Amino acid sequence: MDKTLEKEVHDVVIRFSGDSGDGMQLTGTLFSDTSALLGNGISTFPDYPAEIRAPQGTIAGVSGFQVHFGDSRQLNPGDYCDVLVAMNPAALKANRKWLKSSATVILDGDSLTEEHLRKAGFKTLDPLAELNLEGYNVVVPDITTMTREALKELGLDNKTVVKCKNMFALGICFFLYNRPEDHAKKYLESKFAKKNPLIAEANKRAIDAGYNYAANTHQFANTYTVAPAKLQKGTYRSISGNVATAWGLLAASEKSGLPLFCGSYPITPATVILEELAKRRDLGVKTVQAEDEIAGICTAIGASFAGNFAVTTTSGPGLSLKSEALGLAVMTELPLVVVDVQRGGPSTGLPTKTEQSDLQQALYGRNGECPVVVLAASSPSDCFHYAFEAGRIAMEHMTPVILLTDGFIANGSEPWRIPSMADYPAIVPPIVNEAPEGGFMPYARNEKLARGWAFPGKPGLEHRVGGLEKDALKGSISHDPANHQLMVKTRAAKVAKVAEDIPAQTVLGDTTGDLLVVGWGGTRGHLQAAVERLQAEGRKVSLCHFNYIDPLPAGVREIFAGFKRIVVCELNEGQFANYLRGQLQEFAYEQYNKCEGQPFTVVELVENFESLLK
Incomplete structure (x- = not known):
């Protein structure tokens, strides 16, 4: 390959993957931070192994870091990757399913030993054929060997040298996507300035070696540029x-x-x-x-x-x-x-x-x-x-x-x-500094039904706290049935009254339509991307995403009434859907649930929503 061409793309997903000791989290973080400094929108997904000390070279020990960067705000870390950096066969096998059809795979050739292949569960000595990777752009540099060669003059022990191979892989990716090396090098200098400056130098040289390998060997048909995102002005x-x-x-x-x-x-x-x-x-x-x-x-x-x-x-x-x-x-x-x-x-x-x-x-x-x-x-x-x-x-x-x-x-x-x-507004707790006329009543309430907060050590504000039921005013222990009923209702009313102090519920898209997607918490990025994709196709789909769960905000009933179907999407077996069934019983709720320890993918959400729209 004689010439590397430069292309501009809107967004890219890279997944760094290797053993838990291969430094994939640091590699991904340095690439992400570099992209953020260039003004790209980013979204990342670190994926740690569940076992603290999983056997090295096995799928159970694979650690990953996925970054999605582009010329606009990225709502999620992406479903499938454009580039997979795999430091060993186990990382390749574990992440095969996340490759786009046109993906580039960068695999450390030094890891393709019989022992590593066996530990990863391969049946043959040809993992590329076994995983059906013939149609992909697979590059197999001897990363470990080249890292050793680049650092041989520093006099470091073999274990320390091999630990720098993740920076070699980072250098390749910096070249591939026209990223500057400055931020990563400054980070390494500050990280190891006191511990061992020689280790900082080794890692910096490994970045250079990876960058130069990619630039000089022409293993990649293209390099890519990603324009900065148009974000609201400010300091990020x-x-x-x-x-x-x-x-x-x-x-x-x-x-x-x-x-x-x-x-x-x-x-x-x-x-x-x-x-x-x-x-x-x-x-x-x-x-x-x-x-x-x-x-x-x-x-x-x-x-x-x-x-x-x-x-x-x-x-x-x-x-x-x-x-x-x-x-x-x-x-x-x-x-x-x-x-x-x-x-x-x-x-x-x-x-x-x-x-x-x-x-x-x-x-x-x-x-x-x-x-x-x-x-x-x-x-x-x-x-x-x-x-x-x-x-x-x-x-x-x-x-x-x-x-x-x-x-x-x-x-x-x-x-x-x-x-x-x-x-941001001032926070004004109902702090009581002096006893009112008639004496301090610790469970007397304000318009929010909040009782006064009296700190200990103030004369006239002495009061009891504890787990036994309290008198509705005095705070003394009370076993009176009517008082307990009153306190139960009052505590519930106090929480319900918070609804008056939070924003009304909003909806992304039209307030009427064929399908309302409902979600809560950390699924928003994937749900919003799926809904916006369908909206761009002219589908009458909107998103109602919740941050305030109990109490529910005002306006939820009116939003739900505007749609023919409602689907509640969550990473469990239907807990929010069941909560809504209790709170707003007049509506029918479809469910889309996932309990795999992984976030949704936009692809699976779009497929589900399309099936409901049919």
């Missing part, structure tokens, strides 16, 4: 859902004037929120890594009683353990935000895979009549907004709030326009 950065959640909580702390306390137990995939908050002592944040999930939420409840904006973070199994203490927060009517980053279940389930199967637990998973506000974020960047909202509602309405995210948006990233805090 790439952000993951977990980091955005942490920052949204920080913003709520700032706007309330109260210090942030986070008591949590590390759990995949929520741990990064705790880690991110632990970095911000400069902002007055207090974090406690508790010995277990129960201790995490109990320290947060105590901190709330003491006058902090209190948060605890977890995933599905941890939410189960927190349920009793969450009931305590409901009974004491203290503000608390519980962030649940959902993952595949039940039990330990699929720790690194995504799902939306904690909804019923969030809504009902406590003893007694125990209502809490439930919100759900729908993209990595809007985790910031809904974390802020969770804090605002919790503090102003004196109630626990569960914020649902999921592994897909928590680990994924996209460009985020950094907001001005002047655009």
Whole structure:
């Protein structure tokens, strides 16, 4: 091949894949960040193995990172990839099904040994024929060998040298898509500046070696350019859902004037929120890594009683353990935000895979009549907004709030326009500083039905909190039947009243039509892409996507009434559909469900919607 031609394309999907120790997450992140700095819209999907130490070279140990970048905002990380970088046969086999018909496959030729092929489950010594890849553009450079050759003068041991092969693959992709190397090299310099500058130099040389290999060998018929996206003016950065959640909580702390306390137990995939908050002592944040999930939420409840904006973070199994203490927060009517980053279940389930199967637990998973506000974020960047909202509602309405995210948006990233805090409202909790005439009544309520928040240590504001039922005004223990009935209804009415303090429900598309697609939480990107594809074909399809779950926003009934059919799409077996059947019983609900630990694909959604339209 004598000449490489340059083509302009609108969007590209690349999947980096290899053993969990091959550095695919870093490789994908550096490529994504470089594309974001060039102004491209990006959406990423890190895909981690579920086993901590899966046998090397096996499909169970394959780690992947998919990035979708283009000349417009990317709503999802893409269904199928234009380029697959596979560092071993297992990565190739695991990702064969995600190749587009015209895809380029870059496979490390050094990994094609009998042992690697056997571990990956190949029956022959020809994986390309076995996987029917004859029609694809398959490039098999000896990445490991060339990495060793490029770094031989540095005097590093073989293990350290081989670890740099992911940067060789990154260099190939930088050439293929006309990406500059500067950002990646600066990152490597800062990462290893104190530990070992020689390792930084080795990785930088590996990037150059990969780039030069692709440029000089003419293995690729084309290189590609992707124009910057036309995004709203502002300052942008790439952000993951977990980091955005942490920052949204920080913003709520700032706007309330109260210090942030986070008591949590590390759990995949929520741990990064705790880690991110632990970095911000400069902002007055207090974090406690508790010995277990129960201790995490109990320290947060105590901190709330003491006058902090209190948060605890977890995933599905941890939410189960927190349920009793969450009931305590409901009974004491203290503000608390519980962030649940959902993952595949039940039990330990699929720790690194995504799902939306904690909804019923969030809504009902406590003893007694125990209502809490439930919100759900729908993209990595809007985790910031809904974390802020969770804090605002919790503090102003004196109630626990569960914020649902999921592994897909928590680990994924996209460009985020950094907001001005002047655009966010002040949070005004009902703090009581002085006893009113006649004495302090801890369960006297304001127009939001929120009780007063009196911090300990203030004369005249002494009061009891605890798990036993309280008198409707005094807060003293009460076993009176009529009082209990009143308090049950009041706590429910307080949560229902939050509907007056949130935006009305909106719809993407016309307010009447043949099919209304309904979703919630982290499925928005795929659902919106599928709906917009059908709308472009003239189909009468609209999307109604929910972020406020309990209570439901105003206007839902009117929206639903405008469509002939309603299909509820979610990554579980129908939990939101069943919730809607209870809330809005006059409508019939179709369902499209998936429980594979993977997000929807736009292709499967379009096929389902088309079948319903027939």
